[in-house]
Amino acid sequence: MATYEETTNYILKDKYISDILNNSNLSEKHKYELIYRIVADYSHIKRVPTSLYTQDNLPTDYISFDIETTGLAYSDKMIQIAAVKYQNSKEVDYFSSFIDSDGKEISTPISYLTGITNDDLIGAPSLNIVMSQFIDFIDDLPLIGHNITSFELPRIKKWADIDLRSKVAVDTYDFSSTLPLEIDNYKLETLKNYYGIEAKSHNALDDSRTTAIIFENFRNKNFAKKIHSLSIKDTLNGYTFCYTGAIKMGRTTLESYITSRGGRVVKGMSKKVDYLICSPQIAKNLTDGKRSRKEIKFEELINDGFDIKKISEEDFLRMIGEN
Known part of the structure; x- marks a missing residue:
């Protein structure tokens, strides 16, 4: 089967099509995007699967995908889409692309959270080009993702006018709520920690891979929580941690790193704390406009002679051998 690019270039060489486009005011780039979009949309219509999946009939060949955006509102923009292709329950390929935000700036909190900068x-490339490449990548395979029915799919429909609902096999957020898992909520970060998956969060490619690993556990009916190995169990034994700021890895992940290694996490800063983990402050209600209450309390305790160490997230990861 010819790729979308090959088909697009073939059509552009057609004399009748070429004459029409040359008489338009479109640039060469926009001519290409127009034909590419038509090819991709028409192909998508022909590729919609009709399979119905159950717990005992989950696919082993599929696409796990995720997007990153400038925010949660429909007035925001998509800035990254990524996917991993699984065949026989193994990753065989991946797709990842940043997307032109059409002038929409990435805020500091979103940039810190995702690691994506302006x-x-x-x-x-434009959203139309990237989405056409994405459609080409997923081909006939069913889609899985985490909370995609509520977040990704409506936004892709709104922003790119592509309806992927009929291609979805499993939304792991909805699916996890039907399974015997000992968890308080069904967030991706919670499931990641439940299965001991140590990967970055809020990056579309990493989250796509995390979702696929979680899905494979579901497919294999592995519902037990993964226990960390004994070799790391007591590496933080006896140490008390407090944290402040926008924790890039996520608060649940950070707390899991600490408690699984024998450490203790407290919410308030006091003389009993051994380490204060500080990340950039992005809140608007800081005590003095720059520092959190925990940072101010830390400085007071240091001035009173208490031996408390202030470290960054990166320092902490090096401390436990994860960086």
């Missing part, structure tokens, strides 16, 4: 989007 500079990353300079020269990035």
